[in-house]
Amino acid sequence: MKEALKQFIENFQFLTPEEVDIIVDNTVLKKSKKGEYLLREGEVSKECYAVVQGCIREFIIKDGVEKTISFFVEGDPVNSFSSEVTGCPSKSYFECLEDSIVTVGNDSLIDEMIERVPRLEKLIRREVEKEAGKMQDRMSNFMISTPEERFITLINTQPNLIHRVPQVLIASYIGVTPESYSRIKRRVFEKIKEQN
Structure with missing residues (x-):
């Protein structure tokens, strides 16, 4: 699993080999089987993820029918910001559609990693902004x-x-x-x- 993570992290070419090793050594990885959930409706999200390998689906249930919102594949962050930031129960489910490997993060782990690799803060901020932009584009595209x-x-x-x-x-x-x-x-x- 760590080798797959290392290949994933090395895509961010501005990181030095030493920084890549620090990140790989301190990143928590989770293996999930196809059909497992990272988050269910009603749970409060306390963790954020990034897909190293696999495919994750976000969906809601409305009037007893599943409505797919997003798919996440290798390199994509997987987060329920509305639940994690506000502490409110999630309205979504995150389901593994394939056997998957994800990174697992939380606020304290992210702060610790940024302290050890300060340039990581810029990467995280850029990835969050990129994901917010993609979500905004997806929503407006869907509506029109x-x-x-x-x-x-x-x-x-x-x-x-x-x-x-x-x-x-x-x-x-x-x-x-x-x-x-x-x-x-x-x-x-x-x-x-x-x-x-």
Whole structure:
């Protein structure tokens, strides 16, 4: 697990090899099996995660139906900021769709790591800002786009999800039934085929 983490951390090229070793040695890793939850509705989030390996789904249950909000893959932070910052119960679930390895952090561990590697604060802040921007873009895109446009955005931004995630969950993510999703997928791939 530590080797996978080291390869992940080395992607941040401004860190020195010594800083990478400090981070790797002091990072808590968690292995989770497919189907396990990192957080459930009603729990207060006390930890934040980053995906080293695997795929995590965020969803809510509304009127007895699961509604997929996000997918997180390698390199993505996984957090319930609304729960962690306010101490309120989470409205979301975070479920492992594959056997996964995640980093596990909390405020005291993050403060300790920043003390040992001061430049880490800049990286964390940049990653949080980047994730907030992605979330904002995703929300505004969802509000103004059709399900077909949402699907096209998904295959342009995260094409590997089509093969990693069950179709019923992608249908939920773009806001349609599985039957409608099949029609949209067929139509979009036919257009792509015609263009090539």
